[in-house]
Amino acid sequence: MEGNITLIGYGLSTIGPAIAVGLIFAAYINGVARQPEAGNLLRPIAILGFALAEALAIFGLVLFFL
């Protein structure tokens, strides 16, 4: 079999952020469902959390090239 082990490493590194992003938006949807007026307040917080959780996957992408 040919290929590069970094591919598998990148695949693995996306699992954590994927779950994290899912949890964050699940919490956001829950919050808006319970209190629709809070949507505007929660959106920046949710996107901020999403961006921070995503950082690990981005590190994986960069390390894949090293």
Add this chain to the structure above:
Amino acid sequence: MNVTSVLLPLAEEEHFPPEPSLFWQPLVKFGTVDFFGMETTLAITRPMVVMAITVGLLAWWLLATTSKAAVVPSKGQYYTEQVYDFVRNGVARDMIGSKEFMRFVPLLFSLFILILLNNWMGIIPPVQMPTMARVGFPIALTLIVYVVYHWVGIQKHGLGGYFAFMVPSGLPKAMIPAIFVLELMTFFITRPLTLALRLFGNMFAGHMLLVVFIVGGYELLMQGGLLSIVALPTWILAFLMTIFEALVQFLQAYVFVLLAASYIGGALVDEH
């Protein structure tokens, strides 16, 4: 122009993953100079051209829509005001606080429209070259934000006070050194690194995704027979991915500005 040789350098070369040199395809070369001991090539590259075009477009648009600003806005002024309002109230005021946010709005607004237009250049047909997929551009933008948030933090707290302020108060004494090292790393390494790499990574990955679908479809079409038919769904998916990319590109411009504002706001907080 031979499409495959431009877009598929991998086909001829054996190594995987691709090396950064594969993505360096300058339009005009001027020769090399010695730059701090490194041999550096002076050249004009595609992202540089796209960046110059977007800066020109934005300057023209902003001048055209705001030079004759009226109380009853024209259509163009209305759109500009909507974007400005989004950055001013949706990002700057929420993140920095209503007392000090006004002096950062020009910076954040410029960053937002520049990144947004440059990202969208990645899917606008005649260009289709996301500037931010070359890591130098996000690094330059991040350097500006990096200097600004440290500068305002030191201005507000003083040099010693700024470092003292990084450690939240009310910690047990034994914890302070460990937390200080962690916070130091967060402020000086993790934040700028993730800010630049997030923008770069998203734009780069999105661009590669589109290239895989579009060039993959082209290759399938050239195979002939049954495989040619498969090219159609590939291109339909490429089209859908393009729309998805538009959303991601907007989101990344928003996230960049949101994080920049939150770092500036974090450096300006009075007390923990």
